[in-house]
Amino acid sequence: MPAHDLFPLAGLEAVADAQHELVAVALRPHPTMDAYDTALALCGYPGSGALAPLDRIVTLADPLRVRPEHLPLLPPSNTVFRIPVDALEDAATRKHCAALAGQGYRLQADGTAGFAQIESGISGLARDMSAVLPQLPPEWALLTMNGPHWAYGIADVEHHAVCRAAGFHWFSGDPARWRGPAAGDGTSRKRLLALLALLAEDADSRELEAVLKQDPALSYHLLKVVNSAAFGLATPVHHFGQAINVLGRRQLQRWLQLLLYARPQPDGPQDPLLPQAAQRASQMEALCRLQGGGRERQDLAFVTGVFALLDVLLGMPMADIVAALRLDMDVVAALLERSGPLGELLALVEQPVPDPARVAAAGLTHEQFWQGQLQGWQWAIQVGRNLR
Known part of the structure; x- marks a missing residue:
C-alpha cells in the first residue's frame, strides 16, 4: 500500500x-x-x-x-x-x-x-x-x-x-x-441450527430437504429465488432436487444462509437484517479475494459475514450458536472475538465509516476497500430483488 x-x-x-x-x-x-x-x-x-x-x-x-x-x-x-x-x-x-x-x-x-x-x-x-x-x-x-x-x-x-x-x-x-424482538419459538430456532449444522457438514441434499420441508416459509423463499428472473429458467422449479441442480452446491449454500434472514411470512415485511447480512458477506468475500485469498478462504469470509448477525436474528448468544455448528476455527474466532484475519476483516466492514489504519492493517488500499463495498452492495441489491 x-x-x-x-x-x-x-x-x-x-x-x-x-x-x-x-x-x-x-x-x-x-x-x-x-x-x-x-x-x-x-x-x-x-x-x-x-x-x-x-x-x-x-x-x-x-x-x-x-x-x-x-x-x-x-x-x-x-x-x-x-x-x-x-x-x-x-x-x-x-x-x-x-x-x-x-x-x-x-x-x-x-x-x-x-x-x-x-x-x-x-x-x-x-x-x-x-x-x-x-x-x-x-x-x-x-x-x-x-x-x-x-x-x-x-x-x-x-x-x-x-x-x-x-x-x-x-x-x-x-x-x-x-427490528423488534427475535421472532420464532424454540422449535423454530432448533430447526434453524440443525439446518446450519448440515450446511457446515456439507450434508447430502436429501438431508437438507428433510429439514427444509419442516419450514414452509424458508422453502417458499428458496423456490422463489430459483424461479426469479435472475436465473431465467424456461420451466419453473418445483422441488429442492431441481433447485440444487440449478444453483449448484456452492450457490445453494449461500442462498440458504441468506434465506435464514427471510423468516417473516411470504406477504410480510422483509427482515431488516437481510440486506446488511448480504452486503457484509459479499464485501468480506471480495476483500478476502483482494487480499490474495483463494476460493476456499473467500467462502470462509462469506460465511463469517453472513453468520455475524445470527445472534440478533435468533435472539441467542453467539457462543451457543457456534457451539451447535461445525465451523472452521478461524470463523469461530472471528464471530466470538473479532480476532484473527477474518475477525479483523469483519470488524473493518462493521464500521459505519472505515478507519484508514484498519484498512492499511488489512493490507488493502482505499480503492480496494471501495471495490469491495461495491461488490457487497451489488449482491445486497440482487438479494433484495430476488426475495421481493
Missing part, C-alpha cells in the same frame, strides 16, 4: 422504506475527507453504476459548489442532496438550490423546518433520530412536501414506529436495534 493513499475513503449507509427494503444509500466520507469531493470521485468511479438501482444521498454543506460540469456524475434520476438548513439562510444558496430542483434534483433540508425551504425548492426533510428522539417537524412540513422524508439514526423500534406514523418514508440506523 502506498505511504499516502489519496483515494477517498467512505462508508455507505443503508436506507430502507417502511417495509425494510433498500431504497437508497447515504455516502459517509471519512471525517478527514471533504464530503462533496468524495462524492464526485466515488460516483464517477468505474463500477459505481452497481448502485444505480438505489438513490444516492449526497450531503451538501455548501450547495454553491455544485457546478454544471459535475452534474453528469450526479444524475437527478438517482441523486438526492441533503442540505443543512443553516446553509439556506443565504439568498444566493436558496436561488442555486431552486435551480437544482428545477433540473429534477430532490433536495432534503436537514434541520428545523422553515419557510426558507419552500423558496429553495426543498422537497423533503431529513432528521437525526439518534439518542433521544428530537421534536418532529410540524404536520404541514411533511404534508406540503413530496418527499422523500428521511429519518436517520433510528435508535430503537419505538423511534421507528413514531417516525413512520409521523409521515417519514425512509429510515436508517442500526437494524439490530429497531
Whole structure:
C-alpha cells in the first residue's frame, strides 16, 4: 500500500422504506475527507453504476459548489442532496438550490423546518433520530412536501414506529436495534441450527430437504429465488432436487444462509437484517479475494459475514450458536472475538465509516476497500430483488 493513499475513503449507509427494503444509500466520507469531493470521485468511479438501482444521498454543506460540469456524475434520476438548513439562510444558496430542483434534483433540508425551504425548492426533510428522539417537524412540513422524508439514526423500534406514523418514508440506523424482538419459538430456532449444522457438514441434499420441508416459509423463499428472473429458467422449479441442480452446491449454500434472514411470512415485511447480512458477506468475500485469498478462504469470509448477525436474528448468544455448528476455527474466532484475519476483516466492514489504519492493517488500499463495498452492495441489491 502506498505511504499516502489519496483515494477517498467512505462508508455507505443503508436506507430502507417502511417495509425494510433498500431504497437508497447515504455516502459517509471519512471525517478527514471533504464530503462533496468524495462524492464526485466515488460516483464517477468505474463500477459505481452497481448502485444505480438505489438513490444516492449526497450531503451538501455548501450547495454553491455544485457546478454544471459535475452534474453528469450526479444524475437527478438517482441523486438526492441533503442540505443543512443553516446553509439556506443565504439568498444566493436558496436561488442555486431552486435551480437544482428545477433540473429534477430532490433536495432534503436537514434541520428545523422553515419557510426558507419552500423558496429553495426543498422537497423533503431529513432528521437525526439518534439518542433521544428530537421534536418532529410540524404536520404541514411533511404534508406540503413530496418527499422523500428521511429519518436517520433510528435508535430503537419505538423511534421507528413514531417516525413512520409521523409521515417519514425512509429510515436508517442500526437494524439490530429497531427490528423488534427475535421472532420464532424454540422449535423454530432448533430447526434453524440443525439446518446450519448440515450446511457446515456439507450434508447430502436429501438431508437438507428433510429439514427444509419442516419450514414452509424458508422453502417458499428458496423456490422463489430459483424461479426469479435472475436465473431465467424456461420451466419453473418445483422441488429442492431441481433447485440444487440449478444453483449448484456452492450457490445453494449461500442462498440458504441468506434465506435464514427471510423468516417473516411470504406477504410480510422483509427482515431488516437481510440486506446488511448480504452486503457484509459479499464485501468480506471480495476483500478476502483482494487480499490474495483463494476460493476456499473467500467462502470462509462469506460465511463469517453472513453468520455475524445470527445472534440478533435468533435472539441467542453467539457462543451457543457456534457451539451447535461445525465451523472452521478461524470463523469461530472471528464471530466470538473479532480476532484473527477474518475477525479483523469483519470488524473493518462493521464500521459505519472505515478507519484508514484498519484498512492499511488489512493490507488493502482505499480503492480496494471501495471495490469491495461495491461488490457487497451489488449482491445486497440482487438479494433484495430476488426475495421481493
